[in-house]
Amino acid sequence: ISMEAGRFGNVGLFGPNGHGKTTLLRAISGLLRPKSGRILFDGQDISGLSARAIVGTGLIHVPQGNRLFPDLSIADCMKLGAYSPRARPHEAENREKVIRLFPKLAERWRQRVRTLSGGERQMASIGTALMSHPRLLILDE
Numbered sequence: 001i002s003m004e005a006g007r008f009g010n011v012g013l014f015g016p017n018g019h020g021k022t023t024l025l026r027a028i029s030g031l032l033r034p035k036s037g038r039i040l041f042d043g044q045d046i047s048g049l050s051a052r053a054i055v056g057t058g059l060i061h062v063p064q065g066n067r068l069f070p071d072l073s074i075a076d077c078m079k080l081g082a083y084s085p086r087a088r089p090h091e092a093e094n095r096e097k098v099i100r101l102f103p104k105l106a107e108r109w110r111q112r113v114r115t116l117s118g119g120e121r122q123m124a125s126i127g128t129a130l131m132s133h134p135r136l137l138i139l140d141e
Helices: 021-028 051-056 074-081 088-101 103-107 118-130
Strands: 059-062 136-139
Touching (some): 021 059, 051 059, 059 118, 074 088, 074 118, 088 103, 088 118, 103 118, 118 136
Parallel strands (some): 059 136
């Protein structure tokens, strides 16, 4: 498969269940090793990099389902999202962006993730990813 997205571009990957969409996204983000081929991000081959190193390039993956810590508050999740050296200088500005995008999160800022609805958890997952100051955001369903 060959995909390319320009700066500020959007790419959709569609197909029937069980045909490898999630597997491909996991390989791109370093959670799985590709068996063949290369994965280039901004001209750099990231195929052999660890997931942590890939996050360091600014490529962030929001997986399917709720992957947040249920006993943490939304505020704590956002702090975790801003943990990387790449994200720390932008923490305040990214928090403002997340709240503008998802005003419902501001109303629930101190609530534990386990008390949120499914939609609110999804907003919190995406918000946490945005706190990492991504260059590329991969959203799986």
